[in-house]
Amino acid sequence: MSPLKLYSAPLSGNAYKIRLLLAMLGLDYELINVDLRAGENLTAEFLRLNPRGQVPVLVDGDTVIWDSLAILVYLARRYGDGEWLPTDIPGETQVMQWLAVSENELLYGLARARAVVLLKRPFNLEQCQAEGKAGLAVMEAHFAENAWLAAGKPTVADIACYPYVMLAPMGEISLEPYPNVRQWLTRVEALPGWVTMEV
Numbered sequence: 340m341s342p343l344k345l346y347s348a349p350l351s352g353n354a355y356k357i358r359l360l361l362a363m364l365g366l367d368y369e370l371i372n373v374d375l376r377a378g379e380n381l382t383a384e385f386l387r388l389n390p391r392g393q394v395p396v397l398v399d400g401d402t403v404i405w406d407s408l409a410i411l412v413y414l415a416r417r418y419g420d421g422e423w424l425p426t427d428i429p430g431e432t433q434v435m436q437w438l439a440v441s442e443n444e445l446l447y448g449l450a451r452a453r454a455v456v457l458l459k460r461p462f463n464l465e466q467c468q469a470e471g472k473a474g475l476a477v478m479e480a481h482f483a484e485n486a487w488l489a490a491g492k493p494t495v496a497d498i499a500c501y502p503y504v505m506l507a508p509m510g511e512i513s514l515e516p517y518p519n520v521r522q523w524l525t526r527v528e529a530l531p532g533w534v535t536m537e538v
């Protein structure tokens with residue numbers, strides 16, 4: 340039996356990042372869906388796993404890791420066989436730059452715009468859309484010259500950025516003006532092991 344357990348939620352783009360990398364690494368794991376609407380993420384039991392009360396959480400034997408980016412780094416180092424997270428200074432630094440974009444423009448922009456439309460979350464839609472579009476513009480310019488976000492190959496940077504870019508239209512942000520970004524989405528979807536978000 341696999342020692343890996345993933346606490347996830349079907350609508351969570353952050354949890355989808357982890358499902359993607361686990362699938363691409365060919366790792367078996369137990370999927371535990373946490374009902375966020377029912378507050379299962381706020382029980383004492385769950386808060387012992389993640390004091391922030393959020394999915395995703397990965398359990399690997401005795402090791403518990405919360406936050407999607409930390410989990411991506413853990414999986415890449417522990418199971419990635421030198422792939423997915425470069426160890427050379429330029430490669431690792433480039434990955435960190437794009438992880439920062441994923442946690443800023445993409446999360447506070449694209450993901451929150453989707454949360455307003457889908458879940459009626461109380462953020463300012465126009466402000467989220469503007470921030471998301473700023474992130475997309477930076478990516479569009481990058482992909483004019485590069486096939487991947489960092490190190491000239493697929494890395495955890497691509498996995499971290501992919502879900503909320505792919506889901507941007509759900510936040511009423513069209514991807515039409517970003518052809519290079521759309522081509523990159525297609526490249527990610529062609530990677531061996533890619534899975535859809537639906538569970």
Ligand SMILES: N[C@@H](CCC(=O)N[C@@H](CS)C(=O)NCC(=O)O)C(=O)O
Binds near residue numbers: 348352393407
């Ligand atoms: N920075 C965190 C964000 C995690 C996060 O926001 N998770 C959401 C689901 S996408 C969550 O569990 N929210 C709890 C709630 O909605 O009450 C990460 O990357 O893991």
